Amino acid sequence: MTTTLSRRGFLAGGLAAAGALAVGRHALAASAAPFRLGLQSYSLRGYREGDKSSVEKALAVSHKLGVRNWEAYPGHLPVTADEAAIAGYKKLLGDAEVQVVGYGVVPIKKGSPENRKYFDFAKAMGIEYLAIDPDPDAFDDLDKLVDEFQIGAGIHNHGPGHRYEFIDDIAKAIAHHSRLVGCCIDCGHFLRSREDPIRAAEVFAGRVFGIHLKDVKDAKHFTILGQGDLNTPGLFKTLKSQGYKSLVALEYEENEQDPADDIRACLEEVQKAVDSL
Structure with missing residues (x-):
């Protein structure tokens, strides 16, 4: 299922009813590029069952927020080749109306058989990028x-x-390699390194596989989107100009135990950014 951002019902109530991700108050103009927005599910790691992150609880929160796309982190969906386990994952995701578009972060090591396991798992799950x-x-x-x-x-x-x-x-590392090797832009970590995420989007145009949308103030403090130094409207404007089609995954690292209200505030900031296009 591919979901396209319109400008209606971005937050929980409207989205839960619509079953598609939307932003704002009315449909995007025909000339506006579509975006797929979702969550890096690491944002929901604090919803636990015993000593482990609970994918069931995370999916329930995601559904309540109206988020229908994930970049899943391995703590929620451990890599497996077991067909029954994969079928179980798909049922959980389907019941929550969530699609896993991306997955990670995973290590890639020279000659390691684990490398292929990640790709086999991605293929079995219908995941588009790692x-x-x-x-x-x-x-x-x-x-x-x-x-x-x-x-x-x-x-x-x-x-x-x-x-x-x-x-x-990163540009040097990928320069002479497959066009399917690129950058998953973590906006917050680039800001921590005093790098411009918009420049990253420009440098890696056509080779951006996932975006972690998060904000940082003064290269030190993670914040709710819009309270730090990320130029969120500028980033979406750049992505729109490139016809970016992959996932923009909100990642919120603070308030680990119960971040739902903060995530909702971040989604409202995304609404403003898309409205400004």
């Missing part, structure tokens, strides 16, 4: 996998000190 943290010597292996499976792989930047901290480092 957010990855590849070892520098693993790109030849990665090229073969993305070309075989036709599943995109976006390098996830993880902020200060990470080996893929800077835009230019």
